[in-house]
Amino acid sequence: MSPAFDSNFRDRLRMLFEWRRDVRHFRPTPLPPERLTALLELANLAPSVGLSQPWRFVLVEDPARRAAIRANFTEANAAALSAQEKGRAANYARLKLAGLDEAPCHLAVFAEPDPEQGHGLGRATMPETVAYSAAMAIHTIWLAARAEGIGLGWVSILDPTGVAAALDVPAHWRFIGYLCIGYPAAEDDTPELEREDWEHRRPAAAHLVKR
Numbered sequence: 001m002s003p004a005f006d007s008n009f010r011d012r013l014r015m016l017f018e019w020r021r022d023v024r025h026f027r028p029t030p031l032p033p034e035r036l037t038a039l040l041e042l043a044n045l046a047p048s049v050g051l052s053q054p055w056r057f058v059l060v061e062d063p064a065r066r067a068a069i070r071a072n073f074t075e076a077n078a079a080a081l082s083a084q085e086k087g088r089a090a091n092y093a094r095l096k097l098a099g100l101d102e103a104p105c106h107l108a109v110f111a112e113p114d115p116e117q118g119h120g121l122g123r124a125t126m127p128e129t130v131a132y133s134a135a136m137a138i139h140t141i142w143l144a145a146r147a148e149g150i151g152l153g154w155v156s157i158l159d160p161t162g163v164a165a166a167l168d169v170p171a172h173w174r175f176i177g178y179l180c181i182g183y184p185a186a187e188d189d190t191p192e193l194e195r196e197d198w199e200h201r202r203p204a205a206a207h208l209v210k211r
């Protein structure tokens with residue numbers, strides 16, 4: 001029998017959406033390995049083009065590889081800072097845009113661009129759908145993690161070629177994102193970029209056009 005989701009569940013689900021955050025400040029408490037396994041099991045339920053499950057996860061534990069990712073971020077972030085408009089540079093410099101030093105768990109996410117699984121269904125005209133599928137898996141982990149008090153921060157200020165080299169992954173894999181995972185230092189219902197006055201969430205109607 002299919003489950004019924006009542007209004008109480010929907011209210012709680014909405015709270016989950018509202019209280020999911022991109023987390024950049026973590027407590028040092030380690031993430032038990034079974035929690036990560038459980039999150040990856042849930043990610044596996046995400047939708048994917050042609051049911052191809054093109055996501056590939058790399059658990060980064062080796063200190064030297066983590067250091068290489070850290071150096072990659074530092075360089076990419078410095079380049080991003082120097083590319084800022086004059087009026088925004090000081091504000092950008094104040095932002096904390098990754099929790100690479102504190103996060104106990106580092107998970108790199110890639111997409112297999114041409115998976116055998118799924119027999120190519122759905123991606124002939126839109127090959128980028130494999131990347132979309134991997135992003136769906138990340139979002140699934142993000143929400144599932146929040147539901148059990150685990151925080152996730154998505155780091156994209158990285159040179160993808162450098163990430164692939166640092167992690168020694170197949171050259172054809174497409175880098176999707178680098179995830180910092182652990183127990184958050186604080187909870188909030190407002191994005192950090194709003195709290196830092198970088199950007200503000202706009203109403204849904206602002207992103208809808210009718211034809």
Ligand SMILES: Cc1cc2nc3c(=O)[nH]c(=O)nc-3n(C[C@H](O)[C@H](O)[C@H](O)COP(=O)(O)O)c2cc1C
Binds near residue numbers: 155190
């Ligand atoms: C594809 C993607 C890439 C992101 N890259 C970064 C990043 O490199 N550094 C960062 O601090 N936040 C990053 N974020 C997090 C966004 O800044 C964050 O989602 C947004 O400010 C809204 O905040 P919230 O997730 O707490 O609601 C990324 C989010 C997405 C979806």
